[in-house]
Amino acid sequence: MPLPTPTLSFTIPSIHDDIVLQCRVYHPTCLAPTSILQITTWNKKAAIVAHPYAVLGGCYDDPVVDLVSSTILEQGFLVGTFNFRGAGASKGRTSYQSKPEQSDYLSFVGFMIYYMHLLSPPPVPTDLLKFTRFDSELHDLTPVPSQALPPPRLSDPRYVTAAVPNPHPAVPAPAIAVRGNTVEVPNTGPCLLLAGYSYGALITTYLPPIISSIIAQFQSPAEGSAHSEIRLRAECLAAQQNEVMQTQITSLLNAHSHKRGRSLHADDLLHSPKLRKSSGGVRMGGEENLRRASHDSYRSRSSFTIETPEMVRRSVDRVRSIGKTKRFLPKRQNSASSPKANGSQSSFEHVSPEDGSSKMDTVVCKEVPGIGSGLQTAYLLISPLQGLVSHLLTLWSSRSWKDQIPDHEMKLTVDPSLVVFGDDDLFVGAKRLRSWVGKLSAASKGSGRFRHAEVSGAGHFWQDFEAVKLLQEEVQAFVKTL
Numbered sequence: 001m002p003l004p005t006p007t008l009s010f011t012i013p014s015i016h017d018d019i020v021l022q023c024r025v026y027h028p029t030c031l032a033p034t035s036i037l038q039i040t041t042w043n044k045k046a047a048i049v050a051h052p053y054a055v056l057g058g059c060y061d062d063p064v065v066d067l068v069s070s071t072i073l074e075q076g077f078l079v080g081t082f083n084f085r086g087a088g089a090s091k092g093r094t095s096y097q098s099k100p101e102q103s104d105y106l107s108f109v110g111f112m113i114y115y116m117h118l119l120s121p122p123p124v125p126t127d128l129l130k131f132t133r134f135d136s137e138l139h140d141l142t143p144v145p146s147q148a149l150p151p152p153r154l155s156d157p158r159y160v161t162a163a164v165p166n167p168h169p170a171v172p173a174p175a176i177a178v179r180g181n182t183v184e185v186p187n188t189g190p191c192l193l194l195a196g197y198s199y200g201a202l203i204t205t206y207l208p209p210i211i212s213s214i215i216a217q218f219q220s221p222a223e224g225s226a227h228s229e230i231r232l233r234a235e236c237l238a239a240q241q242n243e244v245m246q247t248q249i250t251s252l253l254n255a256h257s258h259k260r261g262r263s264l265h266a267d268d269l270l271h272s273p274k275l276r277k278s279s280g281g282v283r284m285g286g287e288e289n290l291r292r293a294s295h296d297s298y299r300s301r302s303s304f305t306i307e308t309p310e311m312v313r314r315s316v317d318r319v320r321s322i323g324k325t326k327r328f329l330p331k332r333q334n335s336a337s338s339p340k341a342n343g344s345q346s347s348f349e350h351v352s353p354e355d356g357s358s359k360m361d362t363v364v365c366k367e368v369p370g371i372g373s374g375l376q377t378a379y380l381l382i383s384p385l386q387g388l389v390s391h392l393l394t395l396w397s398s399r400s401w402k403d404q405i406p407d408h409e410m411k412l413t414v415d416p417s418l419v420v421f422g423d424d425d426l427f428v429g430a431k432r433l434r435s436w437v438g439k440l441s442a443a444s445k446g447s448g449r450f451r452h453a454e455v456s457g458a459g460h461f462w463q464d465f466e467a468v469k470l471l472q473e474e475v476q477a478f479v480k481t482l
Contacts, residue, residue, distance in 0.1 A: 012108065
């Protein structure tokens with residue numbers, strides 16, 4: 001199924017040089033339910049999918065990016081896509097060393113980490129959880145049979161996959177549902193899946209291996225910096241969406257309470273007049289902090305869709321006031337520092353001049369305690385570039401000619417990772433890819449953290465119908481274990 005209309009369309013500055021990047025965020029059905037049966041717990045799982053080389057037409061509208069993103073979204077993940085510099089409506093030009101693009105990716109990683117941390121949908125009532133869990137008619141919320149995919153044909157010579165050994169023999173390994181009739185035991189903790197296709201996979205491979213080092217750059221950013229702007233954008237949009245979810249889910253629960261006493265079937269949708277005012281996503285970016293040196297470059301890109309509800313406008317305007325430079329009235333100042341509806345505190349505060357002068361207040365980012373705690377990082381690489389192509393696109397940077405695996409690749413053997421490629425790749429020979437994944441498999445020492453799948457007959461652009469189905473099935477099976 002193709003991706004739906006994005007929940008949010010916005011811009012952020014790159015931490016490399018303030019270049020404006022175009023971004024999208026898609027909410028799973030549990031965060032944007034239209035039926036009482038879709039109200040389930042979200043375990044703070046999110047994914048980012050990076051696109052192919054912009055010079056060759058790559059952008060976040062790429063068909064493979066669409067396929068992978070929609071597959072992950074259907075598993076209940078929050079999904080984000082973005083355009084590297086020089087792609088789509090993002091500013092700047094594509095570099096030839098990949099380092100600016102790595103910073104572009106890290107900019108969006110910072111946004112997603114804070115956004116998913118601050119996003120707080122209303123808790124699901126216990127009785128509703130029992131109702132959806134034990135009612136056999138309502139338990140399965142997968143697509144109708146005509147839309148569902150058949151399980152992988154493991155005997156098919158077109159499909160080759162790596163074994164998944166048990167890293168802890170004393171503890172049963174989580175089973176993959178599509179591999180058999182076993183019951184799957186997914187991870188219930190927060191997870192951030194970093195994914196990329198083609199050039200996007202190359203950039204994903206070069207990302208720093210420790211997620212805490214990325215978070216540290218955003219915890220105490222300088223006023224007016226790109227890091228601060230990204231933090232403010234994440235908090236603003238999370239607060240807005242918290243209010244939208246509160247209204248939407250409360251409306252469905254109220255409608256459900258009036259229907260108690262009669263059976264509820266899977267096709268019994270409970271619509272609210274407010275929910276029918278769905279918009280194409282909120283478009284915004286650039287007004288939160290007027291003291292940014294590059295603010296003028298953002299203003300022309302800031303807009304709301306005409307259909308955006310007035311309630312969303314008020315919510316965003318209220319949170320935007322956190323970053324404005326004028327001195328606040330006492331009532332406004334107390335409002336900015338008071339707990340939000342979801343019980344969280346604003347991570348920004350205003351510091352007035354010590355001399356009591358009329359100078360403008362300073363907006364200071366406070367550290368967010370506990371952010372990133374227990375966050376599992378995973379990686380998904382589709383048709384990664386290796387060999388001469390990767391050397392040319394990175395100008396031989398950070399490469400080792402020895403047999404040892406570079407540090408940025410070792411993370412694939414430590415965190416859950418999946419590499420999927422075809423044996424008919426136009427840019428990278430299958431022999432080289434087999435050698436590369438073989439080294440990573442050996443380095444993982446049977447932990448089962450690293451997996452790979454080779455699809456016979458699949459090219460770099462995944463145009464074969466059967467190959468596309470196998471790609472989707474492998475991604476789905478991997479995501480189910482996260």
